[in-house]
Amino acid sequence: xxxxxxxxxxxxxxxxxxxxxxxxxxxxxxxxxxxxxxxxxxxxxxxxxxxxxxx
Numbered sequence: 001x002x003x004x005x006x007x008x009x010x011x012x013x014x015x016x017x018x019x020x021x022x023x024x025x026x027x028x029x030x031x032x033x034x035x036x037x038x039x040x041x042x043x044x045x046x047x048x049x050x051x052x053x054x055x
């Protein structure tokens with residue numbers, strides 16, 4: 001089986017496709033609650049990705 005985002009293909013969430021981020025039809029983004037409740041998201045990491053978000 002191939003892997004995507006270090007998650008086996010058969011376990012990839014249909015809502016967020018393994019990214020942990022869900023984009024709604026209205027354009028808003030939020031955490032994938034299904035993956036969060038299943039414990040699939042890394043909550044504590046020292047490797048923070050730069051998403052290019054500026055405040």
